[in-house]
Amino acid sequence: MSQFSEPNSFTQPLFDQLKRHPKRIVFPEGEDERILRVAAKFVELELGVPILLGNREKIFAMAVELGISMEFVRVIDPTKSSDFKLFCDRLDRIERYRGLTGVDVEEVIAKPHYFAAMMVQYGQADACLGGNQMAAAGVFRPLLHLIKPDPNVPRVFAVTIMTSETLPNFGEDGVLFLADTGLIPDPSVEDLASIAAEAGMLAHHHLGRRSRVALLSHSNHGSSPTEGALKMKAAMASAREKVSVDDCDIDGEIQADVALNPASAKVKLPDVAAKPRADVLVFPSLDAAHISMKLLRHIGGAESYGRIIRGLTRPAGQVPRTATEEMILGTAAALGVEAIQYRLLHPLG
Secondary structure, eight states, X not given: OOOOOOOOTTHHHHHHHHHHSOEEEEESOOSSHHHHXXXXXXXXXXXXXXXXXXXXXXXXXXXXXXXXXXXTOEEEOGGGSTTHHHHHHHHHHHHHHTTOOSOOHHHHHTSHHHHHHHHHHTTSSSEEEEOSSSOHHHHHHHHHHHSOBOTTOSSOEEEEEEEOSSSTTOTTTSEEEEEOSSSOSSOOHHHHHHXXXXXXXXXXXXXXXXXXXXXXXXXXXXXXXXXXXXXXXXXXXXXXXXXXXXXXXXXXXXXXXXXXXXXXXXXXXXXXXXXXXOXXXXXXXXXXXXXXXXXXXXXXXXXXXXXXXXXXXXXXXXXXXXXXXXHHHHHHHHHHHHHHHHHHHOTTO
16 A cells, blocks of 8 residues: 655655656666555656666566556666667776776676666766665665766765654754765764765755754763864864855754754753754764664654765665655655756756
């Protein structure tokens, strides 16, 4: 049975934007009942064109069995695609440029995630979303290998967007952006500064207002001068230099309750109490971010929208293998809106 919820404060604006600017989202793991339902819903909501990779006969047979409409849904078998040889030739040139030899390019491009990354890099899809049937490393590797990195971001990282209408102090609008939830185990000061600035701008883009970013620690503004706290403080100072004060307010190092609960802030840091709740939480490590994300989702009941990958020049994302249809649809919509922004910044591709 379909598991789609009514649009919430985060997804409704995404849907509204995509109806005006539809986008093509490629799903590498197309042989999945959830993806078929998401594709049909994507079309029903007039958000764009879903592209499913996999065995055409199997996918259409699944759709018939499940009673799912495939109207306006593209299905591509990578090895039978007219682009297969083109992508193989391009990968061969890439590998030779990197000084690598002996790579079986046909074997690589036959893998759906590599084919999908090629589609996005060369403009045949606007964004890519995988992970519903594959571990995260298998999703990230092709994207990092084939999609051009953003020269302004030192290391690629991931942002998870979460929403809740019931949990107290859950951001200013019931939306929180958590980073890095996917790629950098032990970020440096430079990494943390970039994560804070990029995640802050992502929140500013989606929320349509000045976002507030909190670099989290066990310490509040020097209350415990440990190495970890000093690292977050240094990252905060560097991050502020990367953004406009009209777009993001970046604070740190501060404790989570001070970032999110005005009552706690009033007691511990009165100067912070007048500020709105944080929209973006930047964690000192991947462990801290990932554990917090899982607790909010599985104990707190918050909705989670994948991992939005930052630091690449094209939009891409990853969902866990336990992803619900709601999570997949919302994450795909978020990537579609990122693609709108990309087209505005780079109208010629």
